[in-house]
Amino acid sequence: MTGRNALVTGSTSGIGRATALLLAGRGAHVLVTGRDRQRGEEVTDTIRAAGGKADFLLADLSDARSADDLAELALATTGGRVDILVNNAAIGALGATAGFDEALYDSHFTLNVKVPFRLVGALAPAMAEHGSGAIVNITSMAGQFAIPGMAVYGACKAALGMLTKHWAAEYGSSGVRVNAVSPGPTRTPFVAPLGDALEELAAQAPLGYIADPAEIAAAIAYLAGDEASFVSGVVLNVDGGRTAL
Ligand SMILES: NC(=O)c1ccc[n+]([C@@H]2O[C@H](COP(=O)([O-])OP(=O)(O)OC[C@H]3O[C@@H](n4cnc5c(N)ncnc54)[C@H](OP(=O)(O)O)[C@@H]3O)[C@@H](O)[C@H]2O)c1
Structure with a gap:
């Protein structure tokens, strides 16, 4: 990935952090982003200490304009070229449908669906112009089957899974590949x-354990890299086999 620029949203923590470290280890210049400067700079410092290239871009992706601003900043930081976009930042509050706070509902669809939509709209055309690029969206097994309390989160992730296919169709003829990784239970602050319900959820899958973020990052890096040159429009389940049941 030497010479490529990768923007990973939500890379101050968890799966995004592990992805940033892995992509940087493979030579990419990684743009680490999130709201927490201290955690972001810990990630960029770790990458630089290992000889990699990274910059931290502070962004609170709580509305469409913030996504446009982040895209602009990413292009300015990289001289107009973002080759890899990982749409990873998300929220996932638990709650019953009755009484689910309307503002919280809107925040979910903004960060989890509208922000990826705007980032793709802002960054994919330049990838298409260059004739190459890779976008990886992070969905969830909760977007594929029902998990109690996750209706809003699951609906967002199902939408992002469908957008993955539409974008693969929209940008494929320009050499831009678009895929998704659908993780199962992974040990991060998110969950x-x-x-204890996390252990119970993990135990439902054939492999039966909670993943380390690096196990999800490995699949993301695969889809972002040249080894996946003929792979597009796929939602790759990285969930210990849970969706096979
Ligand atoms: N962990 C799991 O079991 C699991 C399972 C399936 C899918 N996933 C998906 O995996 C992805 C990563 O989750 P994770 O488990 O790694 O969670 P995490 O450790 O909590 O990380 C979430 C990231 O999103 C960022 N973020 C949250 N709100 C933001 C906002 N308003 N603006 C900008 N950035 C924001 C956070 O950065 P700041 O705090 O710095 O803003 C953080 O870097 C998500 O899409 C999640 O839905 C996770």
Whole structure:
């Protein structure tokens, strides 16, 4: 990935952080982004200490304009070329449908669906102009089957899975590949509110354990790289076999 620029949203933590480290280890210049400067700079420092290339871009992706601003900043930082986009940042509050807070509902669809939509709209045309690029969207097994309390989150992830296919069709003839990784239970701060239910959820899958973020990042890096040159429009389940049941 030497010579390529990769923007990974939500790379101050968890799966995004692991992805940033892996892509940088493969030679990419990684744009680490999130709201938390301290955590972001820990990631860029770690990458640089290992001889890699990274910059931190502070961004709170809570509305469409913030996504446009981030895209602009990413293009300015890289001299107009983002080769790899990983749409990873998301929120996932648990809650019953009745009484689900309207503002919280809107925040989910903004960060989890509208922001990736705007980032692709802002960055994919330049990839298409250059004749190459890779976009990886992070969905969830909760977007493929029902998990109690995850209706809003699951609906967002199902939407992102469908957008993956549409974007693969829209940009494929220009050499831009678009895929998704659909993780199962992975040990990050995101799933801390689940408590013991996380172990129970993981135990439902054939492999039966909670993944390390690096196991998800490996699949993301595969789809972002040249080894996946003929792969587009795929939602790759990285969930310990759960969706096979
Ligand atoms: N962990 C799992 O079991 C699991 C399973 C299936 C799918 N996933 C998906 O995997 C992806 C990564 O999740 P994770 O588990 O790695 O979670 P995480 O460790 O909590 O990381 C979430 C990231 O999103 C960023 N973020 C949150 N709100 C943001 C906002 N308003 N603006 C900008 N950035 C924001 C956070 O950065 P800041 O705090 O710095 O803003 C953080 O870097 C998500 O798409 C999630 O849906 C996770």
